[in-house]
Amino acid sequence: MSDDIVNIEVDGEPVKARRGQMVIEVTDTISAYVPRFCYHEKLSIAANCRMCLVDIEGAPKPIPACAQPVNEGMKIFTKSPRAIAAQKATMEFLLINHPLDCPICDQGGECELQDLAMGYGRDISRYNDGKRVVKDKDIGPLVSTDMTRCIHCTRCVRFGEEIQGNPQLGTVGRGEDVKISTYVEQNIDHELSANIIDLCPVGALNNKPYRYSARAWEMTQHATVSPHDCAGSNLYAHVLRGTIKRIVPRDNESINEAWISDRDRFSYEAIYSSDRLITPRIKDGDVWRDIEWGNALAHAADVLSFADSKKIGLISSSASTVEESYLLSKLAQHLDTANIDHRVNRRDTSDQDSDPVFESLGTDIAAIERQDAILVVGSNIRSEAPILAHRIRKAAVNGAKVSFANAKEYEYLFDVADYVSGLGLVELLSGIAVAANVKSDAVSVLCAGVKANDAQFRIANSLKDADDAMVLLGCVAGNHAAYSTVRALAAAIADETGATIGFVTNGPNASGASLAGVLPHREVGGAKREKPGMTVAAMLSNELEALVLVNVEPDADIHATTDVVAKIAEHKFVVALTPFVSEALLESADLLLPIGTFAETSGTYINAAGTWQSFSGVASPVGESRPCWKVLRVLGNLMDAEKFNYVTSEEVLDEFKSVAGNADAGGYSMGGQLAKPNGEDSLADEIDTPLYSIDGLVRRANALQKTLSAKNVVSGE
Amino acid sequence: MNRIVSYIKTFALWELLKGLSVTQRQFFKKGVTLEYPDEKTPQSNRFRGLHALRRYPNGEERCIACKLCEAVCPALAITIESDVSDDGTRRTARYDIDLFKCIYCGFCEESCPVDAIVETRIHEYHMEKPGENIMTKDKLLAIGDKYDAMISADKATDAKYR
Numbered sequence: 001m002s003d004d005i006v007n008i009e010v011d012g013e014p015v016k017a018r019r020g021q022m023v024i025e026v027t028d029t030i031s032a033y034v035p036r037f038c039y040h041e042k043l044s045i046a047a048n049c050r051m052c053l054v055d056i057e058g059a060p061k062p063i064p065a066c067a068q069p070v071n072e073g074m075k076i077f078t079k080s081p082r083a084i085a086a087q088k089a090t091m092e093f094l095l096i097n098h099p100l101d102c103p104i105c106d107q108g109g110e111c112e113l114q115d116l117a118m119g120y121g122r123d124i125s126r127y128n129d130g131k132r133v134v135k136d137k138d139i140g141p142l143v144s145t146d147m148t149r150c151i152h153c154t155r156c157v158r159f160g161e162e163i164q165g166n167p168q169l170g171t172v173g174r175g176e177d178v179k180i181s182t183y184v185e186q187n188i189d190h191e192l193s194a195n196i197i198d199l200c201p202v203g204a205l206n207n208k209p210y211r212y213s214a215r216a217w218e219m220t221q222h223a224t225v226s227p228h229d230c231a232g233s234n235l236y237a238h239v240l241r242g243t244i245k246r247i248v249p250r251d252n253e254s255i256n257e258a259w260i261s262d263r264d265r266f267s268y269e270a271i272y273s274s275d276r277l278i279t280p281r282i283k284d285g286d287v288w289r290d291i292e293w294g295n296a297l298a299h300a301a302d303v304l305s306f307a308d309s310k311k312i313g314l315i316s317s318s319a320s321t322v323e324e325s326y327l328l329s330k331l332a333q334h335l336d337t338a339n340i341d342h343r344v345n346r347r348d349t350s351d352q353d354s355d356p357v358f359e360s361l362g363t364d365i366a367a368i369e370r371q372d373a374i375l376v377v378g379s380n381i382r383s384e385a386p387i388l389a390h391r392i393r394k395a396a397v398n399g400a401k402v403s404f405a406n407a408k409e410y411e412y413l414f415d416v417a418d419y420v421s422g423l424g425l426v427e428l429l430s431g432i433a434v435a436a437n438v439k440s441d442a443v444s445v446l447c448a449g450v451k452a453n454d455a456q457f458r459i460a461n462s463l464k465d466a467d468d469a470m471v472l473l474g475c476v477a478g479n480h481a482a483y484s485t486v487r488a489l490a491a492a493i494a495d496e497t498g499a500t501i502g503f504v505t506n507g508p509n510a511s512g513a514s515l516a517g518v519l520p521h522r523e524v525g526g527a528k529r530e531k532p533g534m535t536v537a538a539m540l541s542n543e544l545e546a547l548v549l550v551n552v553e554p555d556a557d558i559h560a561t562t563d564v565v566a567k568i569a570e571h572k573f574v575v576a577l578t579p580f581v582s583e584a585l586l587e588s589a590d591l592l593l594p595i596g597t598f599a600e601t602s603g604t605y606i607n608a609a610g611t612w613q614s615f616s617g618v619a620s621p622v623g624e625s626r627p628c629w630k631v632l633r634v635l636g637n638l639m640d641a642e643k644f645n646y647v648t649s650e651e652v653l654d655e656f657k658s659v660a661g662n663a664d665a666g667g668y669s670m671g672g673q674l675a676k677p678n679g680e681d682s683l684a685d686e687i688d689t690p691l692y693s694i695d696g697l698v699r700r701a702n703a704l705q706k707t708l709s710a711k712n713v714v715s716g717e
Numbered sequence: 718m719n720r721i722v723s724y725i726k727t728f729a730l731w732e733l734l735k736g737l738s739v740t741q742r743q744f745f746k747k748g749v750t751l752e753y754p755d756e757k758t759p760q761s762n763r764f765r766g767l768h769a770l771r772r773y774p775n776g777e778e779r780c781i782a783c784k785l786c787e788a789v790c791p792a793l794a795i796t797i798e799s800d801v802s803d804d805g806t807r808r809t810a811r812y813d814i815d816l817f818k819c820i821y822c823g824f825c826e827e828s829c830p831v832d833a834i835v836e837t838r839i840h841e842y843h844m845e846k847p848g849e850n851i852m853t854k855d856k857l858l859a860i861g862d863k864y865d866a867m868i869s870a871d872k873a874t875d876a877k878y879r
Contacts, residue, residue, distance in 0.1 A: 103783030103830045104807040212799050212807040215784045 038153035039066035053086035062086035107203030110216035140187030141706035150204040165413025222618035227598035232607030242620030261386035270700035278623025301638035313539035318507025321603025325516035334641035338533025351484030357526030357666035358514035359503035372466035379474015383691035424681030429489035435460035469499035481680035512606035525660035555584035594625035601627035766840035769861035779833035786825035794818035812854035
């Protein structure tokens with residue numbers, strides 16, 4: 001081990017460093033700042049900006065700190081006259097062609113070039129000839145380009161090659177004529193592509209929806225959490241006078257590293273869409289009219305209080321926060337009903353007694369990239385959780401064997417070990433189970449008479465041979481009509497091969513909703529209910545006296561059964577707590593209460609790894625909308641529910657923590673023997689989650705809807 | 718002795734005469750009081766009065782919504798909202814100056830990279846109704862248009878010192 005540590009000296013200070021570390025990595029850890037443009041710790045080393053030139057004793061010329069590994073006894077001077085002179089010279093060359101349009105550049109005020117030009121630039125340029133002008137490119141609705149500003153650090157190019165896996169940007173030409181280009185005219189449409197906005201050290205690549213709308217220095221930065229997928233990416237919302245102007249990533253090595261998906265970045269547009277419900281509305285015969293909050297709540301409380309407790313249903317979704325879910329669960333308790341569910345997409349709940357307390361990945365998110373073999377079952381992972389897909393890609397790049405068992409073929413931008421597809425999930429998995437020589441009784445009927453093909457053998461062996469292996473069940477599997485069977489097979493395979501089984505869940509807070517008891521068969525904290533209530537499908541099929549919808553849109557969000565809108569419309573009284581109003585809601589609901597989106601409420605999400613992440617409300621509520629937990633609280637008060645006098649959402653969270661804070665995810669316990677599905681395992685019957693229609697927010701985000709990814713789905717259907 | 722001199726002075730109306738001598742001296746001097754508003758004091762070309770937004774000679778607004786004036790304003794009197802204009806350029810959607818907050822320091826003018834916001838020599842203005850203290854973009858541009866000749870001349874005079 002001692003061989004790995006070298007002693008070096010930085011600006012006269014003795015420093016210990018790992019052998020093979022680059023000089024700039026060492027100087028960064030001891031706050032000896034070296035200026036840089038092309039170096040980025042998440043990307044490969046290019047050493048083409050030359051801004052990080054430092055003086056190293058014995059070297060004939062200044063050396064780029066980002067590309068120089070440390071050696072024993074190396075003496076580095078980051079601020080010697082020679083280093084500073086070299087850095088200033090580099091800056092002078094960079095500024096030759098950089099336009100002086102900082103006042104209209106969106107990067108102005110947060111620009112790396114601007115900052116470093118303050119320290120290393122000359123006051124007056126000595127260059128009097130013509131400047132280079134480069135034509136802007138149209139690379140889609142998310143990223144704006146001002147290519148004249150480009151300093152050719154190639155961070156965006158390396159991002160495409162190394163993080164996305166499909167290089168869409170590259171350099172053309174050489175010397176003064178070098179240009180960043182898409183080669184042929186095309187949009188950049190990877191689900192993480194907009195991260196090049198943050199990577200670009202100048203204003204060449206910028207946020208298109210945000211264009212010219214605010215300045216970096218006038219906005220306040222608030223931490224929040226992504227409401228779109230089970231990874232729970234950490235975000236910063238930049239807010240100007242109560243309005244979110246843009247979203248940027250908040251670094252968190254254990255979850256999203258430095259990246260966020262385009263969905264997380266641009267979905268805030270929906271908060272200000274014209275579809276927002278801004279006042280409570282009630283259906284008067286066939287006419288909708290606005291009413292006062294007080295009357296609306298009193299009416300809802302009245303109907304719920306007088307309804308038969310067996311004929312009340314509460315449907316929430318995994319987009320609700322922990323606090324909202326917990327209050328809804330308490331409300332159900334007060335109403336003495338177990339008809340409460342958040343699994344709006346789960347079609348097969350027959351084996352729900354075997355469910356874990358909440359579905360989790362079984363490991364940390366960061367641990368995914370350290371796996372040696374991964375089998376992804378029934379998942380369009382790039383659209384379900386782009387951040388998890390990135391971790392899986394990293395695992396594959398590191399040499400892990402990543403295989404897929406999916407009915408449909410999805411595109412993956414890395415070397416996939418094996419991809420079995422074309423059949424129903426049960427058939428595909430039973431082949432792998434046979435190949436893995438699964439002996440479990442529960443799945444013996446399913447495996448009987450099944451023959452495994454070569455690919456299935458290879459997958460089984462890759463899981464067996466690996467030190468760390470993982471079987472991931474995705475949302476397509478979760479929504480599968482024979483989910484119980486699929487899960488049993490996957491669990492049996494994982495069990496036999498020694499792999500961990502993990503679940504990729506819908507929405508940001510499926511774990512939290514389950515833990516809060518928004519389930520017909522589980523109480524708060526995960527204890528089994530004595531008398532299970534109705535599932536989503538059952539609630540919709542039976543005629544109820546009162547149905548409460550929280551954060552769900554009947555047409556787009558509920559897939560547990562068919563003809564959802566018509567079925568909901570059948571119910572006697574339907575109250576919907578929703579941030580958005582849609583045709584389907586107007587058709588099926590009787591009372592609409594406007595609630596805040598993730599940005600306008602404080603709350604907590606529990607991600608798929610079981611991490612609790614609280615956030616505060618960052619933007620002013622639109623119209624008369626109120627945070628959902630407050631609406632539920634007042635409803636509780638009006639119905640004289642006990643212990644409902646919360647002042648802040650933290651009080652709700654504290655109470656919930658005291659009840660369920662220590663609950664473990666628990667494991668899936670295999671139930672009895674499962675029969676072969678009868679027609680439920682068909683390929684055409686699968687429900688996919690298209691990248692940009694996954695929830696109400698992304699469906700209403702203009703920029704996202706203009707992308708090719710969104711358009712292809714529409715035209716494909 | 719002093720008492721006697723004082724006694725004589727009192728009876729000779731000495732203090733009165735002394736005072737009247739000042740009056741007499743001032744009576745023949747040139748007066749400094751101006752008959753405002755018929756007469757006015759001379760003004761510097763750098764006088765910082767009412768604000769104006771300027772245009773380029775071709776009629777294009779100068780302001781590019783960089784918001785430097787908003788950032789530098791010590792009284793937080795300026796409020797700007799920016800957006801992409803119809804021709805794709807960066808423009809203000811709103812440019813308000815609250816004259817009650819403004820302390821006429823001229824920092825906005827100093828910070829402007831395109832000489833769009835200026836403080837003119839106009840200092841004779843009043844408000845009659847609440848809300849008139851807010852100078853909107855239209856009002857500011859109108860002032861700029863009306864007094865363009867004066868503003869340009871003032872800028873030209875000052876140019877050699879900048």
